Amino acid sequence: MDVDEARRTQLRNIEQSTGTPLADWFALIEGRRAEGLKRGQLVAWLKSEHGLTHGNANALALASAADGEVEPVDLVAAQYAGGKESLRPLYDRLVTLAASLGDDVEVSPKKTSVSLRRSKQFAVLTPATRTRIDVGLNLGDAPADGRLEQTTGMCSHRVRISSVDEVDDELARLLRAAYQRA
Template identity: 70%
Template sequence: MDVEQARTSQLRNIAEATATPLDEWYARVEAQRAQGMRHGQLVAWLKSEHGLTHGNANALVHAAAAASSTDAAPADLVAEQYAGGKAEMRPVYDRLVEVAQSLGGDVEVAPKKTSVSLRRSKQFAVLTPASRTRIDVGLNLGDAPADGRVEQTSGMCTHRVRVASVAEVDAELEALLRAAYDRA
């Protein structure tokens, strides 16, 4: 049995054991994600509120994210993120992607439903349109200190920089993206 078959079998077993279809689980997970829960919080929620084991909760969160990210083409996902009131932030997003891609030919830009992952061998940054006036740039910088505009966070990204304009995509932010890229 290969990895994909094992994953499919695990998800089928979750649905059977809980008598809840996977689509319903995915909807529940995505509803919590839309309220701001991150991966680890979603896993903890599934364990505490629904009695799932850690492995099953983790698999379900990953599967829900994959299911929601494949509903539309990548360009459509980005267009949806920067539609309506967030449209003015699209040039900021475009500049951030341009800077990320200049770091090396191995940068993968992977749009999801509510954010865009920047990956190399692993994710090094996440671009999230947080509001009509701001994009949050999540960075994987390990135990680097937070100072100035760099905030310490928890979860997959260890740091965050809030960016409100193209001008704020400056040499300091480019250096931070480079540091995160180099760690990936």
């Protein structure tokens, strides 16, 4: 399943689980957007007033009409341009793996990386070179072992990934551990 298909599936699941058609959600969101709310405020409103998970609220806010922010697809496309195009299937596989952890996973593209969040950030995907994506993980004081390196900064650990084959059971286990800590 690619990222776009995962987004469509998430939106269908929101519609089914809430019993509210997407068109109704979008109308509600656009009404609040007309009042001046930005995406982050819309997400908070959807969570507090409608009981949605962070991931579902974010998905609805992103899927509704643009609110002046750069669309995440554009940010991701920019990250995987200029010689890094061959890394895009690897990125897509990592996002699919992260999305499988729970319906509260938020994929939040930034200018140079993509944050994976739950109640807080648990991982960051960064196209570090033309041949590698660094998967930053928040694993607290877990010891470095094998491919798992300790780092400093926004994440406590990092795994360097150069091929889809390296998105294996070990990486899935590490990503799940970071997700469970968030």
